[in-house]
Amino acid sequence: MESRKLYNRIAVLRKDRGLSRKELADRIGVNYQTVGYLEREEYNPSLDLAFRICEQFDLPVEFVFSTRPLRPMSLEIANRGEKAGG
Amino acid sequence: MSGAPSTRARRSGVVVNYASVLLVAAIFCVGEYGQWTAALIAAEVAALVILGVSLHVTLIRTGFWSLTHTDVGKLDEREIQVTHTALRYSYAALSTLSLVMFWLVTISVRFSLLSLTHRGHFSLGLIAVLCLTYLIETLPASILAWSETNTARG
Numbered sequence: 743m744e745s746r747k748l749y750n751r752i753a754v755l756r757k758d759r760g761l762s763r764k765e766l767a768d769r770i771g772v773n774y775q776t777v778g779y780l781e782r783e784e785y786n787p788s789l790d791l792a793f794r795i796c797e798q799f800d801l802p803v804e805f806v807f808s809t810r811p812l813r814p815m816s817l818e819i820a821n822r823g824e825k826a827g828g
Numbered sequence: 829m830s831g832a833p834s835t836r837a838r839r840s841g842v843v844v845n846y847a848s849v850l851l852v853a854a855i856f857c858v859g860e861y862g863q864w865t866a867a868l869i870a871a872e873v874a875a876l877v878i879l880g881v882s883l884h885v886t887l888i889r890t891g892f893w894s895l896t897h898t899d900v901g902k903l904d905e906r907e908i909q910v911t912h913t914a915l916r917y918s919y920a921a922l923s924t925l926s927l928v929m930f931w932l933v934t935i936s937v938r939f940s941l942l943s944l945t946h947r948g949h950f951s952l953g954l955i956a957v958l959c960l961t962y963l964i965e966t967l968p969a970s971i972l973a974w975s976e977t978n979t980a981r982g
Binding site for chain 1: 903977
């Protein structure tokens with residue numbers, strides 16, 4: 743079965759938290775090159791690894807991963823601000 | 829990763845590596861079945877040097893060799909996945925090649941087309957076994973070097 747491409751925000755979240763690939767890799771228990779593959783969306787993580795990544799950023803899984811292309815985080819935040827403001 | 833060979837360079841390395849194996853085997857056969865001359869010995873040594881250098885640069889320094897020879901418990905899930913795929917292709921290729929060689933030798937010996945011994949030595953059989961052993965040891969790493977977009981480890 744051909745698996746679907748998964749889109750993610752790992753690269754932008756890692757940079758936002760000031761982590762290097764090596765640091766993130768050590769925290770989630772993979773080789774640092776695997777983080778590169780994940781960021782380039784060349785590898786779909788297992789459910790366990792996806793949860794470990796989300797726990798690392800303390801964010802829900804749907805915010806980090808999606809089966810559809812993700813919008814830039816600035817738009818996402820602005821949209822949520824508008825909704826909260828009514 | 830800076831200084832890491834590109835995919836094209838790694839693929840060229842794999843081609844050079846296996847071409848040098850064939851060259852080593854061919855020169856060995858010419859020497860054994862003909863006459864070992866100084867030029868032939870020099871060519872054999874040069875081919876062995878090319879073999880060693882291409883093996884080191886393409887498979888050992890890039891980490892692909894260690895990736896296929898590391899305990900599975902020390903690999904992450906992506907590394908297990910790519911190693912598994914490389915080993916699966918290697919198994920298919922090597923089992924087919926071994927069977928083809930087995931049948932060729934059996935038929936050739938049966939109809940006296942080929943002798944596995946020469947001058948009392950097991951020359952052709954020996955070089956065939958050595959080449960097959962080398963292929964068994966290096967093929968999974970070569971598949972990774974050919975197909976991966978990055979080197980294995982930094």
